[in-house]
Amino acid sequence: MNINIKELFMTSERSHITDYEMLASKLLYRTILILIAVCPFIFWLFYGVHMVSLSEATALTIALAIFAPLLVLAQRMYGTRPQGKYLLVSICFTLGCTLITFVPSASSGNIVYIYVALSLIYLNQRLSLLAAAYSLIILVGQLLLNPKLSEVPLLDAAIDVIVLIMVNAIAVTVCLMGRRLLSDVVVEKRKSDAVLDMVRESVLGLEAFGQSLKVDVDRNESIGVQLSEGLGEITKGAAVQAESLSSVNGSMQQAGTFLGAISTETAAMRQLSDASVTATEEGGKQLEKLQHNMHRIDDIMGETHSEMSALREYSEQIHLVLESIKAIVKNTSILALNAGIEAARSGEHGRGFHVIAQEIRKLSSDAEQEMFRIAEVLTRIEQQTSVVSDKVGRGIETAAQVQSIAQGTTSFFSSILEDARMVSSKSLEIESMLKKLEENTQASLGDIDAISTVIEQTSASLQQLSAGFEGQTASTASIAGAFGELESMITRLQSLAEGSEMSAVQEQTGKETNQHGSHSSAECRQAGRG
Structure with a gap:
């Protein structure tokens, strides 16, 4: 040594x-x-x-x-x-x-x-x-x-x-x-x-690592809270969509019921028209019976006109529902886009949520397309309803004319027969249109059920994701607690190191004091000698 x-x-x-x-x-x-x-x-x-x-x-x-x-x-x-x-x-x-x-x-x-x-x-x-x-x-x-x-x-x-x-x-x-x-x-x-x-x-x-870790933990916790809130909003939107679709489904079922009733009435009207033709061909002996039947036709046409007006109102209500669905789909697309942006900011942790956001946007796009199809079908229904309403109005006018002619003279039997045949033909057309409308309504109900199922699945997936983010938030809190313990240990180490450094400083100060005392004593002796 x-x-x-x-x-x-x-x-x-x-x-x-x-x-x-x-x-x-x-x-x-x-x-x-x-x-x-x-x-x-x-x-x-x-x-x-x-x-x-x-x-x-x-x-x-x-x-x-x-x-x-x-x-x-x-x-x-x-x-x-x-x-x-x-x-x-x-x-x-x-x-x-x-x-x-x-x-x-x-x-x-x-x-x-x-x-x-x-x-x-x-x-x-x-x-x-x-x-x-x-x-x-x-x-x-x-x-x-x-x-x-x-x-x-x-x-x-x-x-x-x-x-x-x-x-x-x-x-x-x-x-x-x-x-x-x-x-x-x-x-x-x-x-x-x-x-x-x-x-x-x-x-x-x-200490530097602890500060960096603390910043990362706070940032991760903030991102987790934001994502959890976003998922909660998306889940609420999905629930609102499910409720809206359920309401639309009920309205469509009611529309189907009304269409069935209209079809039944149209078939009855066709039968009455056929009977009117037969009665007209039989001759004047059946004139009173024809007049009676024309009264019935008039009543039925009035009811048909009322039903067509109700059908038109239901069509307008369905249009309003479709506008609500369109707004919901648009909001869903916006929420899915925001979720995708937040997932992109999260990096690797948000990759799975980014895929789910893309699926939600796809489902929203599909729902929008189906909504446009339903709107087209409803437009056709409204057009056909308008035509039927016009025809029914004409039938009412014709029935009134036939009734007036029947009451006035039998010379108008030929025109009555012609009008009766026309009514029968239009009834067939209306019945055919109503069948097509009923089929389209049933198809729309099936599409609505499929969309409702998809939204329920999406809501379940979002709830699972929300639970996962809550678990991540708990983990972040645990990391923050561990960081607190690490910070206390760093503080104790700093205290020990500073205590040792202070001892060294005191030792050096003692040496300098002794040296200063020696020099002072020497100066005093020299002054005494002088």
Whole structure:
């Protein structure tokens, strides 16, 4: 693992202290303060049990009272500088040397191991070497100059020195291992930062995708609602068409009934005409009977004229119904065209509905053609009805003339016979026309039934399509709910990424603050010197 240690512990050792060194200095500073505060109580406890003298306890208390403000001053002035750690370690070993001097015991030299351990807090190889030199100098000096330690046998003193050297070697090794571990931590931190960057980029990508998905879902839901409304309108139109066709069917059936009645009356009129001819040929003896029959003919002709007028009114009503059907067919064509346009806008989702819209337009076109045929048939019926009505009117006039002539003289029997024959001939024509009209009416009824069946099938298909669009709307709502969950997850990821980024910013801000504090302290010292 190729990592620059200076990059790990400091950006520039001469410029500012790292966060780790600042934390280590604070811990060492507080630990030494605690030792300075605890040691007087321990010594005065020793004095209370007569283990040390009053002068020794007093001297140690005074020495520690001097060390405390020096330590506080050193921390305030150099705690934010790279050189502060060397000063704190020096004060630490000086305090240890003082304690060894004042402790009246041959084992007081072991105190130096405590300060060797405290120097490890920085994990600095140079500082560990300096601490090793301090500890060896203090221990050797105490063994040579301290009368309490000079009583220690030479072998024990040599062993203490060798053990101290080994402990210092272990301390240096621990510093090296600590640096490697910290370098691994830095590498892992860089990896985690890279992962966080990737997470932030992924979150941004997910957010953009989520916005796009939301727009598509809203658009799909709007299209589904519009199509569902359009299908509802088309279904209503189909229902109206079915009702109109049912009404037309009833009217046509009534027209057929009336045509049957007219045909029956026409046949009766023909029979009466034949009877009139026979009666005219028999002679004057049947004149009274002929007059009676002519009265009946007059009545029948009047009824026939009334029936023909009613037939004409029914024809006009059928024309009105056909106009309604024409308007319905036109509206159906327009609705089918609009549905086809909406299906084309929907793309692949509206392909099936586009086919159904084409079928509806085809059915509408077929219905329009059948309507034109019915109109033509009704026109013929009206024309024939007009002819029959005229003929019936003439028959009435002729019957009146025959009746008048029969009452006046028998010399007009020949003309009466001729008129009777004419009436019989016209009756045959009317009967033939009425049969044709009845056949056409039955055919129209069959066509209307077929159109009604097709419209019912179309209405059922439209209801199925409407149900399908309702299912699609439900699916769209489900997608919208899932998008809400995705959006909440994206928000949580953004919060985590922003939290990590904020920690990094705070760390960088702390470094800049420390650097600024170091520069400010240096400027203050320079100003004081000036």
